[in-house]
Amino acid sequence: MNNKNQINSWKRMSFKGNKVWAQTDINEELLIEKGMVLIKYNLKQDYEYRVKPESLNPEDQAVPSKKKSAALTPATHNALKKQAIETNLPDNCIKIYTDGASSGNPGPSGIGILLIYGENKKEISKYIGMATNNIAELTAIKVALEELKRNDLPVRVFSDSSYSIGLLTKNWKPKKNETLVFDIKTLMGQFRDLSFIKVKGHSGIKENEVADFLATSAIKKGLV
Known part of the structure; x- marks a missing residue:
């Protein structure tokens, strides 16, 4: 692949179930160097990884991340405990x-x-x-x-x-x-x-x- 096509552009893909950014050429094709593709988990991060192109999948194959549950207040926690012990009375x-x-x-x-x-x-x-x-x-x-x-x-x-x-x-x-x-x-x-x-x-x-x-x-x- 010609170097003139190697520009610093990225597209969203999936790697081991996680969403990543993969480096692409001007045609938005994966930019492969020495059989590896450069990826980042966050475009603002300094560190990068090189992976085999066959290990990358379309973005929609990433596993959705679970939303973190909001921390329970003491009052809510106690109410849930009471509800649990009084279940099926x-x-x-x-x-x-x-x-x-x-x-x-x-x-x-x-x-x-x-x-x-x-x-x-x-x-x-x-x-x-x-x-x-x-x-x-x-x-x-x-x-x-x-x-x-x-x-x-x-x-x-x-x-x-x-x-x-x-x-x-x-x-x-x-x-x-x-x-x-x-x-x-x-x-x-x-x-x-x-x-x-x-x-x-x-x-x-x-x-x-x-x-x-x-x-x-x-x-x-x-x-x-």
Whole structure:
């Protein structure tokens, strides 16, 4: 090819799925030197690459780049977490968020409960005296179930206590607190549709944070 035809012009092509600029001659044909074509990913870049012409394809064969997702705000992230844990809840469901807190283990303890039914909400914050954190978690569940006036509606208990959920739903054998666990299981048997949902504590789920606040507030009030 004559040098007079070798001018610095470029056309859009595809290389390994990526859009590139390939150097061409005056006729917009690939400019091949020593069996290679000069390409750039960006015309403003200083560095260049030489590739075999058969490795270049038309521009429309490039793989479209995926758009980056916009960063989630903390509020949006928390809303998505709440939406995920409340997916497929039955209609007319009573939601209960429970938490137990202990200042020391054992130590002064409190329970926090948030009951939600439709637009109605009820909060319970109660000091239970000296106890372990596990006892406080279980007691919160027991008090919440005792508070319900109807057992014909579906009930979902949200708790961040793996210990409590394991004892009450996975047939773990309690090494301590046997009477408390037995009492709760007896209560559970009175409901037509009751199940537990594990949530992560202190992860921005508003209702769980409310239950935690009610539990820790109960300790402070009890020590006054």
